[in-house]
Amino acid sequence: MKTNFFKSIKDEVSDFFGTFAKGDWKTRLSYVIMGAGNFLRGQIARGLVFLLFEVLFFVYIFNGLGGESGLYWLSMLPSLGLTGPGEVYDAFYDQYVYQYNDNSFQILLYGVLTIFLIVAFVITWRANIKQARIAQETVKRGGKLNKIKDDLKSLVDEGFYKTLLALPVVGIFTFTVLPIVFMILVAFTNYDGTHDGYVTNLFNWVGFENFFKLFEFNGSGNYGSVFVGILGWTIVWAFFATFSNYFLGILTALMINRKSIKFKKLWRTIFVLTIAIPQFISLLYVSKMFDKSGLINGFLVNSGILTTPYDFWGHAFSARLLVILINIWIGVPYLMLIATGILLNIPADLYEAARIDGANPRQQFFHITMPYMLFVTGPYLLTSFTGNMNNFNVIYLLSAGGPTNSAASSASGSVGYTDLLVTWLFKITTGAESQYYMASVIGIVIFVVVATITLIVYNLLPSNKNEGDFS
Numbered sequence: 001m002k003t004n005f006f007k008s009i010k011d012e013v014s015d016f017f018g019t020f021a022k023g024d025w026k027t028r029l030s031y032v033i034m035g036a037g038n039f040l041r042g043q044i045a046r047g048l049v050f051l052l053f054e055v056l057f058f059v060y061i062f063n064g065l066g067g068e069s070g071l072y073w074l075s076m077l078p079s080l081g082l083t084g085p086g087e088v089y090d091a092f093y094d095q096y097v098y099q100y101n102d103n104s105f106q107i108l109l110y111g112v113l114t115i116f117l118i119v120a121f122v123i124t125w126r127a128n129i130k131q132a133r134i135a136q137e138t139v140k141r142g143g144k145l146n147k148i149k150d151d152l153k154s155l156v157d158e159g160f161y162k163t164l165l166a167l168p169v170v171g172i173f174t175f176t177v178l179p180i181v182f183m184i185l186v187a188f189t190n191y192d193g194t195h196d197g198y199v200t201n202l203f204n205w206v207g208f209e210n211f212f213k214l215f216e217f218n219g220s221g222n223y224g225s226v227f228v229g230i231l232g233w234t235i236v237w238a239f240f241a242t243f244s245n246y247f248l249g250i251l252t253a254l255m256i257n258r259k260s261i262k263f264k265k266l267w268r269t270i271f272v273l274t275i276a277i278p279q280f281i282s283l284l285y286v287s288k289m290f291d292k293s294g295l296i297n298g299f300l301v302n303s304g305i306l307t308t309p310y311d312f313w314g315h316a317f318s319a320r321l322l323v324i325l326i327n328i329w330i331g332v333p334y335l336m337l338i339a340t341g342i343l344l345n346i347p348a349d350l351y352e353a354a355r356i357d358g359a360n361p362r363q364q365f366f367h368i369t370m371p372y373m374l375f376v377t378g379p380y381l382l383t384s385f386t387g388n389m390n391n392f393n394v395i396y397l398l399s400a401g402g403p404t405n406s407a408a409s410s411a412s413g414s415v416g417y418t419d420l421l422v423t424w425l426f427k428i429t430t431g432a433e434s435q436y437y438m439a440s441v442i443g444i445v446i447f448v449v450v451a452t453i454t455l456i457v458y459n460l461l462p463s464n465k466n467e468g469d470f471s
Contacts, residue, residue: 249335
């Protein structure tokens with residue numbers, strides 16, 4: 001892989017200098033004026049597109065497009081602002097007024113955007129040189145150059161995939177890649193509620209200080225111990241939330257699909273109703289049922305089972321157990337529907353052959369049903385596990401992360417025993433003391449943990465290792 005990478009770099013450099021050495025004056029002019037090689041050979045539209053991109057790029061870099069120039073944002077990026085907000089004397093009103101100056105947030109955002117534009121310019125500039133070389137070689141061998149009508153026809157014919165992908169690619173870079181890069185860079189700043197970059201104070205670069213803070217374990221109640229505790233519970237929650245739903249969903253589907261069960265459509269409809277009801281309504285309602293003054297406590301006290309109401313959400317063990325059990329009620333119907341579809345597609349002759357060989361129902365389940373289910377649903381099982389690690393709705397709507405962990409550091413937000421990493425991230429980004437920098441660090445760590453688990457488990461999945469077993 002490394003050999004191929006360095007070979008491609010070598011080929012690219014060789015082609016770059018070789019094109020200049022062997023190219024005519026029109027091709028060489030393209031190194032300075034983008035599109036010149038195409039424009040001077042009659043490809044007017046293609047040449048103008050390259051030239052327009054170059055003009056707009058340099059206008060933005062040196063002058064700006066309705067705002068500060070790209071050079072300004074790049075020059076301010078190392079400092080993230082020099083002059084913060086403050087009071088200045090206004091001679092006209094004869095009083096001090098509050099004045100806003102540099103904006104760290106904009107500097108970081110537009111600085112990153114400018115770097116992206118520079119990379120895009122370099123790629124386009126290189127493409128312009130390649131197009132000039134192709135045009136020169138086509139003319140040299142007596143071929144016909146594509147005109148504007150040929151290019152337009154290509155966009156709706158053999159190059160239609162480029163037309164379809166153009167908008168999504170731009171959208172991905174604008175709304176996915178750029179925010180991710182911005183979030184990663186925030187982790188290396190002190191951006192928080194007291195350093196918002198504009199209204200209160202500027203924020204600046206702090207290097208790896210925030211990462212060291214997250215993994216600091218000297219003393220009790222620090223970020224490190226809180227993080228490890230929440231990470232451990234997050235993995236435990238994801239494990240039980242995934243596999244309890246998975247196996248119970250399969251068992252439910254098997255029971256409903258038994259020949260002796262009547263009204264199969266009715267039972268499936270009842271389960272599907274739990275999916276149709278919005279979680280915002282159902283989870284909040286169930287949460288109130290288990291309050292000290294809720295329906296469950298009322299029943300237990302009136303029945304004489306309890307003498308006083310039990311605070312289900314006030315104790316760590318009961319709160320954690322409840323969120324796992326209630327999640328089963330939410331998740332089993334999804335798995336029941338998926339498993340039903342898969343069970344109906346398992347070849348009947350496999351079971352027939354097993355019965356002839358004397359296999360009982362238990363052996364058929366473990367040697368035919370489950371291997372087939374694991375083979376087909378392996379990727380879903382993996383995505384479900386990683387999705388449960390970031391399952392914000394269930395935890396926040398049921399317990400809001402509570403009960404509060406008094407041993408946790410106050411600097412790390414109001415941490416609860418049922419908080420996942422994602423709900424903890426939400427808590428430390430809300431309120432007057434929002435710690436955006438730490439949220440960014442946690443977001444990076446969540447990505448690393450989830451990506452590592454995903455890559456390891458994916459390579460162990462039967463559907464990835466033994467693709468031909470059930471074909």
